Amino acid sequence: MTExxxxxxxxxxxxxxxxxxxxxxxxxxTQFQMIITRFLRHKVAVASLVAFILIVLFAFVGPLxxxxxxxxxxxxxxxxxxxxxxxxxxxxAGQDVMGQVMRGTQQTLKVGFVVALLTTxxxxxxxxIAGFYRGRVDAVMMRIVDVIIVIPILVVVLVLAxxxxxxxxxxxxxxxxxxxxxxxxxxxxxxxxxxxEQEFVEASRAMGAGDGRIIFRHLLPNTxxxxxxxxxxxxxxxxxxxxxxxxxxxxxxxxxxxLGLLIQNAQTAVFTRPWLxxxxxxxVIFIVLTINFIGDGLRDALDPRQQMVRR
Amino acid sequence: xxTAPGVTTTKVEPIIRARKLVKHFPVRSKGFFRxxxxxxxxxxxxxxxxxxxxxxGLVGESGCGKSTxxxxxxxxxxxxxxSVVYEGQDLTKMSRRELQPVRRDLQIVFQDPFASxxxxxxxxxxxxxxxxxxxxxxKGGRERVRELLQIVGLNPEHGxxxxxxxxxxxxxxxxxxxxxxxxPRFIVLDEPVSALDVSIxxxxxxxxxNLQDELDLSYLFVSHDLSVVRHIAHDISVMYLGxxxxxxxxxxxxxxxxxxxTQALISAIPLPDPRKERSRRxxxxxxxxxxxxxxxxxxxxxxxxxxxxxxxxxQERQRCIEEIxxxxxxxxxxxxxxxxxxxxxxxxxxxxx
Numbered sequence: 001m002t003e004x005x006x007x008x009x010x011x012x013x014x015x016x017x018x019x020x021x022x023x024x025x026x027x028x029x030t031q032f033q034m035i036i037t038r039f040l041r042h043k044v045a046v047a048s049l050v051a052f053i054l055i056v057l058f059a060f061v062g063p064l065x066x067x068x069x070x071x072x073x074x075x076x077x078x079x080x081x082x083x084x085x086x087x088x089x090x091x092x093a094g095q096d097v098m099g100q101v102m103r104g105t106q107q108t109l110k111v112g113f114v115v116a117l118l119t120t121x122x123x124x125x126x127x128x129i130a131g132f133y134r135g136r137v138d139a140v141m142m143r144i145v146d147v148i149i150v151i152p153i154l155v156v157v158l159v160l161a162x163x164x165x166x167x168x169x170x171x172x173x174x175x176x177x178x179x180x181x182x183x184x185x186x187x188x189x190x191x192x193x194x195x196x197e198q199e200f201v202e203a204s205r206a207m208g209a210g211d212g213r214i215i216f217r218h219l220l221p222n223t224x225x226x227x228x229x230x231x232x233x234x235x236x237x238x239x240x241x242x243x244x245x246x247x248x249x250x251x252x253x254x255x256x257x258x259l260g261l262l263i264q265n266a267q268t269a270v271f272t273r274p275w276l277x278x279x280x281x282x283x284v285i286f287i288v289l290t291i292n293f294i295g296d297g298l299r300d301a302l303d304p305r306q307q308m309v310r311r
Numbered sequence: 312x313x314t315a316p317g318v319t320t321t322k323v324e325p326i327i328r329a330r331k332l333v334k335h336f337p338v339r340s341k342g343f344f345r346x347x348x349x350x351x352x353x354x355x356x357x358x359x360x361x362x363x364x365x366x367x368g369l370v371g372e373s374g375c376g377k378s379t380x381x382x383x384x385x386x387x388x389x390x391x392x393x394s395v396v397y398e399g400q401d402l403t404k405m406s407r408r409e410l411q412p413v414r415r416d417l418q419i420v421f422q423d424p425f426a427s428x429x430x431x432x433x434x435x436x437x438x439x440x441x442x443x444x445x446x447x448x449x450k451g452g453r454e455r456v457r458e459l460l461q462i463v464g465l466n467p468e469h470g471x472x473x474x475x476x477x478x479x480x481x482x483x484x485x486x487x488x489x490x491x492x493x494x495p496r497f498i499v500l501d502e503p504v505s506a507l508d509v510s511i512x513x514x515x516x517x518x519x520x521n522l523q524d525e526l527d528l529s530y531l532f533v534s535h536d537l538s539v540v541r542h543i544a545h546d547i548s549v550m551y552l553g554x555x556x557x558x559x560x561x562x563x564x565x566x567x568x569x570x571x572x573t574q575a576l577i578s579a580i581p582l583p584d585p586r587k588e589r590s591r592r593x594x595x596x597x598x599x600x601x602x603x604x605x606x607x608x609x610x611x612x613x614x615x616x617x618x619x620x621x622x623x624x625x626q627e628r629q630r631c632i633e634e635i636x637x638x639x640x641x642x643x644x645x646x647x648x649x650x651x652x653x654x655x656x657x658x659x660x661x662x663x664x
Contacts, residue, residue: 034471199426203489206387207441208414210407217440221431304473305430 038301045297048290055287059105068096070103070257082275089275100257101280107258108239111173115238116231118177123184124227128215131192145182153179157250172251176238184230191223225299232295236288259284325360326497326529332357332383332393338604349604353379355553366530368544370537376553377533381499385417386410415445418490422502424482428474434485435470441492459488463518480511497529504539516543537580541565549573552603552611555638559646567655569648571618574656610636618652
């Protein structure tokens with residue numbers, strides 16, 4: 001137990017030895033502090049957060065430091081396996097793969113982040129409103145969800161690509177986000193349907209709370225666990241969808257690049273030039289994994305019912 | 312009919328006057344069309360007068376409409392018909408917006424202290440919520456929350472804890488603190504101690520009584536536990552299947568129960584003296600409560616009434632079947648009974664509590 005309390009070691013030594021849980025919790029702590037403490041207790045999540053921060057630094061600070069970017073340069077030898085000059089090797093056309101991966105990770109992270117924000121924002125609100133009002137409102141809103149589910153995203157991208165010349169990372173993220181929130185909405189609606197019957201909702205109505213307050217202060221916070229897990233899954237699938245769109249030429253356009261695009265381009269080179277395929281592949285898996293673990297830790301940290309002491 | 316039980320001598324105006332409240336819940340068929348196939352007669356023509364500074368006990372078995380009545384009084388459920396008059400306004404006719412200011416004066420404490428507190432909110436936030444809703448948080452809300460925690464006997468330092476970290480009794484105290492936050496005049500206590508240990512019940516009950524004395528509150532105390540009601544209530548109304556069958560002051564109802572149903576209920580209170588317990592008359596009711604979808608005609612209690620089954624002649628029974636007994640004050644002392652053949656019986660020796 002002592003080992004687990006490491007985050008507040010300073011406090012402990014200042015006061016009398018805190019043995020039992022009672023003495024531990026009597027000191028006033030803010031909600032934020034408690035969330036941090038609980039998150040720090042989740043070792044894998046903390047490790048993932050560190051790894052994720054390193055990836056972010058690699059993607060956003062890396063290009064400022066590293067001598068090559070993702071473009072083609074004449075002085076870069078083609079088809080080189082990893083070496084000191086080019087740690088991730090080079091492409092046939094004469095690009096530094098490390099420069100490409102940096103740029104690709106950057107674009108992929110941006111897409112994933114925007115998609116996560118959009119899907120959780122739209123999906124959670126939509127689902128909560130549908131579940132809260134039930135009846136006709138619910139029926140109409142969920143039928144809209146059904147319609148959006150059956151619209152093939154490719155068609156929309158095609159149409160959009162016709163209007164705007166080429167697509168940037170932002171428009172890709174926007175499209176994936178605007179079509180990807182349906183699963184979040186359904187999950188949140190389901191939870192809200194059961195939550196709204198709870199007595200604490202009636203209690204807050206008895207106090208005179210309006211619908212908005214009940215939805216955003218009571219119902220949505222209680223679905224936080226589901227929303228976070230859903231968001232991590234959405235980020236993972238957004239990265240893959242973006243890769244698929246890029247492969248078809250409707251996502252991020254060459255010469256700009258993304259991890260998905262790099263992998264798709266290297267599909268034929270898996271055996272001959274494995275560094276082209278495995279390095280960006282490893283980055284995708286690593287990003288998705290760390291986000292999942294961070295989400296796990298966040299979910300536990302945000303749930304006050306979690307045991308204060310973990311086994 | 313308009314005089315409240317037990318207060319006939321004084322001319323105090325009731326704080327809340329409920330008249331002929333009716334609530335039917337539709338029963339729908341399964342399947343796509345969900346046809347309306349019947350109604351649960353939850354509350355039928357219930358009238359209550361709640362006097363300032365007094366506790367009205369609302370007693371009855373599970374499913375008889377006690378909680379529905381309580382919610383109708385606060386307009387948490389819309390009544391089908393009837394009126395709830397508070398300060399000259401009929402709450403049942405008001406919109407949610409109009410009700411908002413009235414909500415300050417009328418509060419509720421729920422039965423289940425585990426379900427009625429949002430598990431994601433800290434105690435401070437929970438108690439602060441009514442203050443925030445009514446725009447009082449900026450005017451010393453934090454101090455008010457600490458004060459409230461102190462009033463209900465909790466440590467103000469515990470404001471940052473979550474409800475799950477408290478015991479049942481402590482949680483119920485949080486619920487009481489939340490109800491008190493806006494300085495209400497009337498609180499509905501919906502079985503506030505039913506979910507608690509017997510040892511904890513006394514603590515919460517005493518707290519409620521002390522608060523009533525200090526803050527001059529009126530309570531509607533909903534419960535199925537007669538000994539608890541006897542302890543806390545000044546006036547008592549007994550409900551059976553959506554109707555009030557007997558109403559009067561606590562001593563009237565307990566010492567001279569006149570409705571067979573009340574008599575049966577009181578005969579089931581355990582007595583602390585084993586000798587008395589063995590020798591007393593026990594009325595055991597036969598069968599189950601009839602379905603509220605299709606309640607019996609006339610007197611709703613007749614299907615289980617020992618008097619109906621054993622004492623009445625066929626002619627007398629006919630009246631029970633055909634005529635709905637009205638709740639009338641038979642001997643002019645404010646003790647009202649809804650039974651055609653009401654007669655007071657002493658069930659337990661008068662022992663003042």
